[in-house]
Amino acid sequence: MLLYTTIRRRSLPCGILLLLLISSACRLYAQGTAEDYRRANDWANRTKDKLYYAPFSFNWIGDSHRCWYYQQTPKGKEFILVDADKRSKQPAFDHSRLATALSSLLHRNYKAYELPFSNIDYSNNGQTLLLNVGDTALQCRLSDYTCKIDSIKQKGTPPNRYWGSSADDQANEPEVSPDSNWVAFIKNYNVYIRNIKTKAEQQLSYDGSEGEFYSTYIQWSPDSKKLVANKVRPNKKHLLYLISSSPEDQLQPKLSTREYLKPGDALPVRTLALFVIDSKQQLPIDPSLYNQQYSLNNLAWRKDSRAFTFEYNQRGHQVYRVLEADAATGKVKVLVEETSPTFIDYSGKRYRYDVKDGQEIIWASERSGWNHLYLYDGKTGQVKHPITSGNWVVRSVVKVDEQARTVIFAASGREAGQDPYLLQYYKVDFDGQHLEPLTSENAQHAAKFSTDYRYFTDAYSRADLPPVTVLRDANGKVIMELEKADINALQQTGWRMPEVFSAKGRDGQTDIWGIIIRPSNFDAAKHYPVIENIYAGPHSSFVPKTFYAGIRGMQELAELGFVVIQVDGMGTSNRSRAFHDVCWKNLKDAGFPDRILWMKAAAAKYPYMDITRVGIYGTSAGGQNAAGAVLFHPEFYKAAVASCGCHDNRMDKMWWNEQWMGYPIGPQYEECSNVTNAWRLQGNLMLILGEVDDNVDPSSTLQLVNALIKSNKNFDFVMVPGMAHSSGGEYGEQKRRDFFVKNLLQVTPPSWNEIKMDNKLLGAK
Structure with missing residues (x-):
């Protein structure tokens, strides 16, 4: 049966006929009625902006102890400014005066609590408000609410690179050495250097070819005495073909392609090459520890130029290594090795932090059966001890403080009696002692820290608990309640x-x-x-x-x-x-x-x-x-x-x-x-x-x-x-x-x- 099949009968006014049909449908069907459809279709509009005092977008202002956020209130969208030192909050600006100023400048009618932006910034010691209305950058002086279009044109946002596109190993610009004496570049598929003063060129490699070339992504050592490059044997690209049958700008269909590697496809093979500038020599680097690669990445020189490190993900994701190559000999050693009989969650749980130029390494691992942090000896590659442990999960690292030797991190599942997915924040020493909860309420916590980590905002809620937002100090103590959500208007919608x-x-x-x-x-x-x-x-x-x-x-x-x-x-x-x-x-x-x-x-x-x-x-x-x-x-x-x-x-x-x-x-x-x-x-x-x-x-x-x-x-x-x-x-x-x-x-x-x-x-x- 169709609920609307007799509307063509004009013997009754349409509105009355429609009501009769709806009434008949509701009697026939307890669920799935036309009225149910109307309620479903209108649900987003009915409930829009009905949750009050639940802030969005916490932002600390530079290195200060002030932050701003915006939230929906019965008035509309309001911006709030918080001063953590003064334990105060106030409107971030005069909403009415700013709306008037923007309306006059942009020749549009803006309302005080429906302002056309959600992001602001401050300059001139907090006296000038910076914002964007659409693509227009604006400056507004808060002393008199005089606004002007920013004279400095905003740089256009570069187009997003398609996620499947491979990096072009031949597209990078020449690399200048840190001491500005040399420039390294690729010529005829090989590595060259040029003396910036004399313009004299010197070829460093001789085995590059069109089918196995040196990448233009070259990295100099900090002391400018060595450089490392990748020799690349490219793979055959897998192309995904898409046909748009009904393009808006032409009658005929359009064909487009994307790079799209699928399981089992060949991958490029990379071999590291280390070059010594003074002697113009290439030091051999044994590839045996990284020769079944899914990827080589995160190549970085030690600050003292003694070595460089890189990470190796073996195809199949069951072996992951942090490797170090000695700059004097080219010898490669393992600093961290992660293995698994199933998979290593490299895309979701990989974390590494090198302490004091690699003297120690903080590394995340699931080797205990739970994701935790470990402290490694950066010289020997041996685990010193776990930093965290237990039947719970480290979800992210917020801050490593090398001087205080502490880690701030988010985790879930540690607090008994709580949903094991709820995020809480903690601080712990490098030695794994003195683990301190920074949050504890039975809820999902979202923290935003000031740049010096002396304060943080904490918005916490659950699917069945309205949000509460507080300001905490570095030890997690609540020093100020910022907002408590009001759900009355939301509940009144049903x-x-x-x-x-x-x-x-x-x-x-x-x-x-x-x-x-x-x-x-x-x-x-x-x-x-x-x-x-x-x-x-x-x-x-x-x-x-x-x-x-x-x-x-x-x-x-x-x-x-x-x-x-x-x-x-x-x-x-x-x-x-x-x-x-x-x-x-x-x-x-x-x-x-x-x-x-x-x-x-x-x-x-x-x-x-x-x-x-x-x-x-x-x-x-x-x-x-x-x-x-x-x-x-x-x-x-x-x-x-x-x-x-x-x-x-x-x-x-x-x-x-x-x-x-x-x-x-x-x-x-x-x-x-x-x-x-x-x-x-x-x-x-x-x-x-x-x-x-x-x-x-x-x-x-x-x-x-x-x-x-x-x-x-x-x-x-x-x-x-x-x-x-x-x-x-x-x-x-x-x-x-x-x-x-x-x-x-x-x-x-x-x-x-x-x-x-x-x-x-x-x-x-």
Whole structure:
């Protein structure tokens, strides 16, 4: 049944007829009604700017102890200035006077609490406000609110380099030595130096060629007596071809290409070369410690020129080394070696800090089963001792203070009784003693430190706890409460607090954490299908931990008559190493055994959660996961929407997939492929694809489409012309909502074509 099929009958006024139809629909369908659709579509507007006194964008001003932030208040957007020394806060400027000044200068009507910028800076000892309105840079004198367009033109922002593009090893400018006596450059694929005074050239290498050349990225030693360069044997580039069928600037389609290395592709091979300037000699560097490379990077000379260090990531990501080459002999030794039988999370957990020009090294490692910091002897490469330890996770390092020999860092999972993902801040000595919590409240903390680390702002909240913002001193003591969020206006819109929920995972011991989102008109007497928003990428964890963040889209879906959930299952990051290793060569797992048990536990507590009708949706890796749910777990998941999914890991980007699926390419890739397992489909599946997706090769989805057709499977497919990597935009969101309403609620969605025609007849916009 269509909810809007009789509007063409003109015997009744359109407005009355529409109300009758809505009333009839609401009686027929308890969920998925036209009114539910209207509420979902209007949800973002209804709740926009209704969370008050929850600051954004903390910024310390230079080296001072003053900072500013902005926040939404009942008036609108307000900027606040804090002086930590004086324990004071005040408006950052006179909003009305600034709005008047900008309106006069730019010939626009600006309102005091709807100012057209979110970033400011100060100059002239805080007397001048610097800001940008669009592309226009402005200076405003705070003494009299005289504003002028900045006479110094802002430099244009360089175009973003495509993430897959390789560096051009032949594109760098000649390198001048630190003493300004020499310039090093590449000529005829070899390394040359030129005396700046005499202009005399000297060739240093003789074995470069077009197929194996020296890179123009050359690094001089600080004393200008040596230099190091890479000899490169390039790989064959893998090109991704994209066809835009409907470009806006021409009738005919456009073809474009991107560099896009995939698992198993050849990589460039780099060999280090060390040259001595006085003798014009090349010292041999034994490549045996770095000859199966995925990458060589972070090359840096010691300040005293005694050696240079570099980092080696072995192909397959199971060996990672920090290496040092002696500048006098070229001999290479290992300073740090990390090994793993599964993978080293180089892209998410690598941390290194060299203390006092390499006398010691602070290094992050999961060798204990948890990510922690270790102190190395920089000469011998031996571990002195752990700096942190325990069944919890160091998430990031904020500051290493060499003089005080302390480390400020963020970590999660240390505080008993708290969600193990919640970030807290700590300070610890290099010797691992005197670990001091700087924050402790049971919440997700976000700290922003002054440049001298004497103060920091701390905004803390949870998905079920409104934000509180305080100012703390270096020891974590609260010296001033800055803001406490007001959620009354938000609650008046019908908004409901998400519930944080945990249940045991597949091992019966590990807590799995997630959130439950209910519709604003929730009625415990009804039964609600459950829809999971999934992203199980092993590079992080994804369930929102801060208040009112990350639930956009989920709440709108819930408004149609669903309970929507999000869970971090095993195989994702920020827990123990064993928790993470579940993903190894097994991305199809995606934590599904944990997710299913979590939903069963939630349904046991809340019988209105109908887990005989479970849907799932996701994008990118989440698209792979969503499709995998109905292929590998059809007994539980009945409907899935997969957007821009990497449905076969051999078709996706090298760096991400080889890290989790391993190298060389083995049978595990096929075993985890949605394409080769398309024949398993039992439930309902919709695939959404951006035509010019340059993050995940569009052919990944199209090959799944092909496999489903060959398996004679019924499914839905939506390709959005001109769209890149996304969930499908507004159109995709509309199709996703209709898909779940139809397949989980067994309700025929409203006819969007007729709704839009009805709106036009009724004069609606």
